[in-house]
Amino acid sequence: STENTHIEGLRGDNVAVLSGYGFTGWSTQEFSLRTPARSYVFETLTEEFDSEVKAEFKAILDGLGSTRNGDLNKVAVALLAGAKHGVQLFEISRWSEDIDFASRATFSRKKNQLEDAGLIETEKIPIDVGRPRLRLLLDTEQFPESDTTPDTIVSVSQQRLSGEFSEDPNEG
Template identity: 45%
Template sequence: MNPSADAIEELIDVAGGISEPPRIRLLGDESTLKGVMSDFILASNAADLIDEETLELRALADGSENSLLISPNEVVALINVGDTVAGLTTDDEEFVSLAYDSYTTTWEEAETFNLRTPPLSRVRSTLAEDIGEPVEADFTGVLDSLQTARGDGDGLDEVTISLLIAAKNEVLLYDISKWGEDVGIASKATFSRTKTRLEDMGLIDTEKVPIDVGRPRLRLKFGDERLREANTDQLASVAQNLLN
């Protein structure tokens, strides 16, 4: 109930690392949920939990409720101190019963939070199938080297990462953007705009590839020697330095 952004991040991280996690109903402030889910890494892992029916997200009408963890057996008040989240617990049967019933009603009246990010497992599997396993391995390697992947237009969001990995493997823009649109990462237009920005900044380059009918397609390549020389786990930091 109404966890902080740090608590949501910790919950997703912990739940994703458990082989048989409990079912979780997360009722949070809508603006907080949107902020957390702007990070592709967190959002795609949350989407996996939703896909597995482990996690369900709903949005509070306002964020004035207490931050609580509620089960049929206990109620935990969540407290943030710096970067740490701790809890104060009560197992008083009467209080727990009242709280559980009250917040169950609140849950039932709340709207489902619409998470548009695709599950990470689906992103990886379709990337391997549609574009190639080496590309998927590079994509995963870059994500593993990052703490966040936010779509704020300045850092390495999921579209930028996809295009950089495509350039590393000299994939056609058409192929990577079609995959990205099909899997739900972003539209072809977004891929095209981001490609233009990266090209203007010198990170990637393109070469025309003739096809039988229609306009030539564009093969993505790195435009900067530092990117060509970088290992996969260094690619994100090199790209971020070039973007700043």
């Protein structure tokens, strides 16, 4: 008879030591990945806002290819898609936090970066109590109403965020 002295790849003395401390095997606890699945993001965007915001988000993502590098990341894409449709910063950042997409602070920092780059602007919406809410809008200088296609949003955003623009319209 052969005794099974094998615990998850360990043999011999290691098994005796671990068994002495009550180790009986590896735990299989669930853990959450940092970003929810795209299908879940799309589904919740439609539920929280509408299918147009979801379609815009998806089209910008598709035009971008990857959000893993650079300043034009998933949060920037969500803000730009929301800005095209006049979504409130409070609502989109709350949605994001609810689905573990990104924190409100991350959305606030990215909104500031996009504003500084001249890509979005905000409009104050007065409320009865507390700080006014902010409606996100695409910057009309960068994105005239006639040219807000996802491809244009991607190319202008990449240029502006990479610093390939001049602050002075008379330069270059």
